[in-house]
Amino acid sequence: QTFTADETGAFLTSLDLYFASKPSTQDNLTVQIRPTQLGTPTLQLVQDFAEVVLSPDQVNVSEDATVATKVVLPSPLFLEPGVTYAVVLLAPTTDDYEAWIARMGEENVTGLVQEAGGAVIISQQYLNGSLFKSQNGQIWTPSQFEDLKFTLYKAQFTNQNGTVFLENPPQDTDTRLVN
16 A cells, blocks of 8 residues: 655654454564555565564454554654655465455445444545555555555654763773883
8 A cells, every 4th residue: 555755754653554354374464664666666665674574463353444453663764755655565375364445435344424324435545545456565456446444653753852871981091102
């Protein structure tokens, strides 16, 4: 799923993903943040630490897309302003991971109901990104009417004073020259 960082950029710290199913075996899921080229995910990571591997016991599932799986990056990841990135989910040894997506024109499964009493129909894309599907994580097919359900979290910095203590190890102070 592609997304674009806003005009200020961001330090991405974590994301929530939503799953309908996961394997009963020990097949891991890899979550990556990749740059895009011409709107399509590339093979590279944004940084070396833009990848998290989850075991099935770390993945939460729900029947109505309301239970999140928190994916915490090992270090905040800087996303440049106005640049398009992709959240990539890889599970090369299983197809038992099913992520929740929104499909244009279909009902929102989270159970939201409009004031008029009808179901909420998905009528617009989320964040103007695109969902891509791949069988090998390298060749991508766009799915123009679908979007992955996810939430991104960025760091919030404060302007507080701090103190840093630095210490050098003792140095040999013998100044005699040795021949």
